[in-house]
Amino acid sequence: MAYAGKADFKDLKVLVVEDQNEARAMLRNMLGELGITQIFEASDGREAFSFVDSAFDLVNFILCDWNMPGMTGVEFLRQVRSVNMDTPFLMITGRGDMGSVTEAKSSGVTGYIKKPFSASQLEAKIRIILQRHGMDA
Amino acid sequence: MSFSFRKILSFGGKVADGRGSVQQALEDALDHYSFGQILFDKGGRFLFANRVARELLPDLDAKKPEGSYLTLSHFIDYLYDHSVDCDESLKNALGQTENGDAQVTFREVVSVASGALRLVEAKASGDGNTLFVVVDFSRDKAREDHLLSLNKNNFRLQKAMQSATNGIVVADAKVVGAPIIFANSSFCGFFNLNYQAVLRCGWGDLSNLVGNDSITEHLLGASITKNDGEIEFSVRSRAFWRWFSLKISVIQDGRGRPDLFVGVFSETTELKNREAEAYQAQKLEALGKLAGGVAHDFNNILSIIDGFSMMAAKKVEKESEAEQYLQRIQAAAKRGAALTGKMLTFSRHKVVSRSVLDLGEFIEGQKILLAPLVNASVRFSVTVVDRNLRVAASENSLAQVLMNLVVNARDAMPDGGSLTIEVSGCPREALPERVRKQLDGSAFVELRVSDTGEGMDQKIIERIFDPFFTTKPQGKGTGLGLSIVYGLVSEMGGALHVDSRKGEGASFALYLPRTKAEVSRKITGDVSDPSTLKLRGVTVLVAEDEPELREIVCEMLVQMEATVLQASNGNEALLVQDDYDGDIDILLSDVVMPEMNGVKLAGLLCSLRPDTKVIFMSGYPNSGDMAPVEVPDDAVFMPKPIDYERLARTLHSVIHSTSSEEGGVAEEEVKPHWVSTSDRVH
Structure with missing residues (x-):
C-alpha cells in the first residue's frame, strides 16, 4: 500500500504556487522533509496556469497560496477546474472563517490548510486529499 | 350744511317752523358729530337726525306710513325689527311707545340691510325729549370677536404645549425673580415634579428642579445676555442616567428687553445610547478588521520564521548552542502564532462548533479549574441560582470567557476581596x-462574574473591549483578554454588560439565549460501577485494523451512548475526521497497524485537532524491547484485550482530564498536551 512512510510520497509531483520567495522556499523544504522530491514552483497564478496547461501530466498535486497579487488562489483553482483538471488541490489560507472555507469548497478545492502550519499538519492534509482522490486506495 | 338740513326735511317731512339761526347752526354742528343723533320730542314726534345718523341707519323711516310724519313709535318698531338680540328693555320700550309714552331708555344692537351692526342708545332728556345716539358697532364687534378668538387660540395653544413630548417651561422675565408662569406635563414628568410646586418657583430654580447644577450658569447666562442657546446635561434617575438637552429662548418685548424665558427640554437618553452603541460597534468592527488583517499577514511571516528555524535546527549539530538558539526562535514563533490566534478570535475569523450544555453544571465543573487561579486572599464562590439553564455554546469558548473574566477579577483585587460567579x-x-x-x-441565561476590586470609571469601561487596551502594567497583559471575551460572546449569539464604578468593584454579566434543546453531552453514572457509565454526546474515533475487534469496541461505545466514528487504518481515520464537522473528543487507536501506526496517526490527527485526546490500545507492551512501536510515556495506554468496564473507566477519566486541560488559553500560558505539538511524534 502506498504512502505508509516517507516513501509513500515518492510518486507525488507537486506544484507549489506562492508569490513570496521565502514562503515558497520553506514549502519546498517542508515537502522535502516529507520525502517529496518532484517539486515545481510558480510565483503567481498566471505562471502556474500556463505551466499546468502545457504540461499537466508533470503535476499530480497542487499546493497553492490563496492570497496572491494578480490572480488569487481561488481564481487559479477555477481556471484549473475549468479545463477539466481534477488535480488534487490544497489551498493555503491565512483565514479560517466559514465564509472563506465555503468559497474555497464551492470553487472545487479538495482541501485547505491554515497558516501557520507544521509539517505534520501538511502531511495530514496531503494524506486526506490523496484519500479523497482515491490515490491511496 | 343746508344739504343736511334739507335731507332731514325730506325724510322728516314738515318741521315746526319759526326756528332761529341759532338752532340752524346747532343742527349744522351736529352734522359734524362722529355719532349719529336722532331726536324725538316729548310727544314722540321726530325733530331731526344728523348726517351720521342718516348714513348709519339709511332706512330708519322704513316703518313710517306713506305721507305721515316719522314718529318715535315707528322708529322703535324699526329697531325692534332689526335688533340683534332684542334686549328686554327694547321690548318694554315697544310697549311704552304703543301706550303713548314718549320717553324710553335702552341700548340695542341692530343690524342694517348691509349686515353692518349699529349700537343704538336711547336717552331720555330732562325736558321729555328722547335722544338716540347711533354708533357704528361693526368695528367694535370685530374687535370683540378677535378677542374671543385670541382667547380660544390661547387655550388651544396651551393644550398643544401641554401635549408636547418636549418639556416646556415659560417664565416671566419682566417680573423680579422671573416666576415660572407655565410648565407642561412632559416637563413635570421628566423630573417627577408637581405642577403647582413648579409654578411657585422662579427661572433660576430650574437647576434645582431638574436636579443638575450645571445648567445654572446657562439659565443665568440666558437671562443676562439674552442669548438663546442649548446645553446637554444628565440626571440620575433610579439606577439609570437620563440625558436631556435644554434649549433656552429669550422672547423680547418691543424695546428689545427680555419679556419671556422659554426653556424646552428634550430627552436624549436613547439617542445617546444609540450613538454610543453604534460607535462602540463600529470601533470594534474596525479594530477587528485591522487585527484580522494584521494577524493574517503576520501568520505568513511567522510560518516562514517557524519553518526555516525548524529546518535549520535539523541541519545544525544536536545540542549545540546554535540548536538552542533556533529552538528559542521556534518557541517565539509559536507564541506569536498563539497571539495571532487570539486576534483572529476577536475578529471572529474562527470557526467554532457549538453544543447544547447546562450552564449551571458547566460552571460548577469549571470551579475546580478556576479556583487555583484565585489568590488565597480572595473569597471565591460559584452560585447556581436556577437549575436546568441550557444554552447553545462552545464549551471551549465559554471556558475561555470565564478564564479571562476570573483572571481580570483576580487582578483587580491584589489585596483580596470576594469573587462571585452566579x-x-x-x-x-x-x-x-x-x-x-x-x-x-x-428567555436568557445570565452568567455574572463580580469582584469587589478597584472598579473602573466610565472612561475605562468604554475602552475595555478594545484590543490592546490594558490597565495592567507593562508585560502583565496583552490587552486582548476582554477583546477575546467580546469576540467569543458575540460569536455565541450573546451579549455582555459591564457594571462598575471606580472603587466599587466590577460586575461582568454575560447573556446567552436559553434553548429548549436537549443537552448534547451528558456523562452520567457512577465511576465505581463502570457498567452504569453513559457518555452521551462524547465522540470517539476508533482506529483499528482488526475488523472483529473494531466491531466489539464500537459496540461497547454504542452501549455507552457515545457517538462512534470508525476507521480501519490511519489514512482512513484522517479522512473520517476531515469529514466530521463536530468535535472529536477521543481517538481510540490501535498502536500497531499496517500503513501507518497509531502513534503516527495520533500525531497527525492531533496536529489538526489539538483538543482531541488519545487512548492507545495494543496487544504488545507499550514500551521496551518487545514494543514494535514506542508509545510516549505520558500517553494513555490500554492493553488488550479490552473489556467493557476498563474501557468505560478509562474513557471517563480521559474525558475529565480533557476538560481540566482546556480553557486556559486566554491570558494564561498553557502547557501543551503532548499530542498537541505534532513535532514530538516524528
Whole structure:
C-alpha cells in the first residue's frame, strides 16, 4: 500500500504556487522533509496556469497560496477546474472563517490548510486529499 | 350744511317752523358729530337726525306710513325689527311707545340691510325729549370677536404645549425673580415634579428642579445676555442616567428687553445610547478588521520564521548552542502564532462548533479549574441560582470567557476581596436595556462574574473591549483578554454588560439565549460501577485494523451512548475526521497497524485537532524491547484485550482530564498536551 512512510510520497509531483520567495522556499523544504522530491514552483497564478496547461501530466498535486497579487488562489483553482483538471488541490489560507472555507469548497478545492502550519499538519492534509482522490486506495 | 338740513326735511317731512339761526347752526354742528343723533320730542314726534345718523341707519323711516310724519313709535318698531338680540328693555320700550309714552331708555344692537351692526342708545332728556345716539358697532364687534378668538387660540395653544413630548417651561422675565408662569406635563414628568410646586418657583430654580447644577450658569447666562442657546446635561434617575438637552429662548418685548424665558427640554437618553452603541460597534468592527488583517499577514511571516528555524535546527549539530538558539526562535514563533490566534478570535475569523450544555453544571465543573487561579486572599464562590439553564455554546469558548473574566477579577483585587460567579435565568424584561436591543428571544441565561476590586470609571469601561487596551502594567497583559471575551460572546449569539464604578468593584454579566434543546453531552453514572457509565454526546474515533475487534469496541461505545466514528487504518481515520464537522473528543487507536501506526496517526490527527485526546490500545507492551512501536510515556495506554468496564473507566477519566486541560488559553500560558505539538511524534 502506498504512502505508509516517507516513501509513500515518492510518486507525488507537486506544484507549489506562492508569490513570496521565502514562503515558497520553506514549502519546498517542508515537502522535502516529507520525502517529496518532484517539486515545481510558480510565483503567481498566471505562471502556474500556463505551466499546468502545457504540461499537466508533470503535476499530480497542487499546493497553492490563496492570497496572491494578480490572480488569487481561488481564481487559479477555477481556471484549473475549468479545463477539466481534477488535480488534487490544497489551498493555503491565512483565514479560517466559514465564509472563506465555503468559497474555497464551492470553487472545487479538495482541501485547505491554515497558516501557520507544521509539517505534520501538511502531511495530514496531503494524506486526506490523496484519500479523497482515491490515490491511496 | 343746508344739504343736511334739507335731507332731514325730506325724510322728516314738515318741521315746526319759526326756528332761529341759532338752532340752524346747532343742527349744522351736529352734522359734524362722529355719532349719529336722532331726536324725538316729548310727544314722540321726530325733530331731526344728523348726517351720521342718516348714513348709519339709511332706512330708519322704513316703518313710517306713506305721507305721515316719522314718529318715535315707528322708529322703535324699526329697531325692534332689526335688533340683534332684542334686549328686554327694547321690548318694554315697544310697549311704552304703543301706550303713548314718549320717553324710553335702552341700548340695542341692530343690524342694517348691509349686515353692518349699529349700537343704538336711547336717552331720555330732562325736558321729555328722547335722544338716540347711533354708533357704528361693526368695528367694535370685530374687535370683540378677535378677542374671543385670541382667547380660544390661547387655550388651544396651551393644550398643544401641554401635549408636547418636549418639556416646556415659560417664565416671566419682566417680573423680579422671573416666576415660572407655565410648565407642561412632559416637563413635570421628566423630573417627577408637581405642577403647582413648579409654578411657585422662579427661572433660576430650574437647576434645582431638574436636579443638575450645571445648567445654572446657562439659565443665568440666558437671562443676562439674552442669548438663546442649548446645553446637554444628565440626571440620575433610579439606577439609570437620563440625558436631556435644554434649549433656552429669550422672547423680547418691543424695546428689545427680555419679556419671556422659554426653556424646552428634550430627552436624549436613547439617542445617546444609540450613538454610543453604534460607535462602540463600529470601533470594534474596525479594530477587528485591522487585527484580522494584521494577524493574517503576520501568520505568513511567522510560518516562514517557524519553518526555516525548524529546518535549520535539523541541519545544525544536536545540542549545540546554535540548536538552542533556533529552538528559542521556534518557541517565539509559536507564541506569536498563539497571539495571532487570539486576534483572529476577536475578529471572529474562527470557526467554532457549538453544543447544547447546562450552564449551571458547566460552571460548577469549571470551579475546580478556576479556583487555583484565585489568590488565597480572595473569597471565591460559584452560585447556581436556577437549575436546568441550557444554552447553545462552545464549551471551549465559554471556558475561555470565564478564564479571562476570573483572571481580570483576580487582578483587580491584589489585596483580596470576594469573587462571585452566579448563574441565573433571566427573562427578556430583566435584561439591561442595551442588551435587550442586541438580543432577540424571550428567555436568557445570565452568567455574572463580580469582584469587589478597584472598579473602573466610565472612561475605562468604554475602552475595555478594545484590543490592546490594558490597565495592567507593562508585560502583565496583552490587552486582548476582554477583546477575546467580546469576540467569543458575540460569536455565541450573546451579549455582555459591564457594571462598575471606580472603587466599587466590577460586575461582568454575560447573556446567552436559553434553548429548549436537549443537552448534547451528558456523562452520567457512577465511576465505581463502570457498567452504569453513559457518555452521551462524547465522540470517539476508533482506529483499528482488526475488523472483529473494531466491531466489539464500537459496540461497547454504542452501549455507552457515545457517538462512534470508525476507521480501519490511519489514512482512513484522517479522512473520517476531515469529514466530521463536530468535535472529536477521543481517538481510540490501535498502536500497531499496517500503513501507518497509531502513534503516527495520533500525531497527525492531533496536529489538526489539538483538543482531541488519545487512548492507545495494543496487544504488545507499550514500551521496551518487545514494543514494535514506542508509545510516549505520558500517553494513555490500554492493553488488550479490552473489556467493557476498563474501557468505560478509562474513557471517563480521559474525558475529565480533557476538560481540566482546556480553557486556559486566554491570558494564561498553557502547557501543551503532548499530542498537541505534532513535532514530538516524528
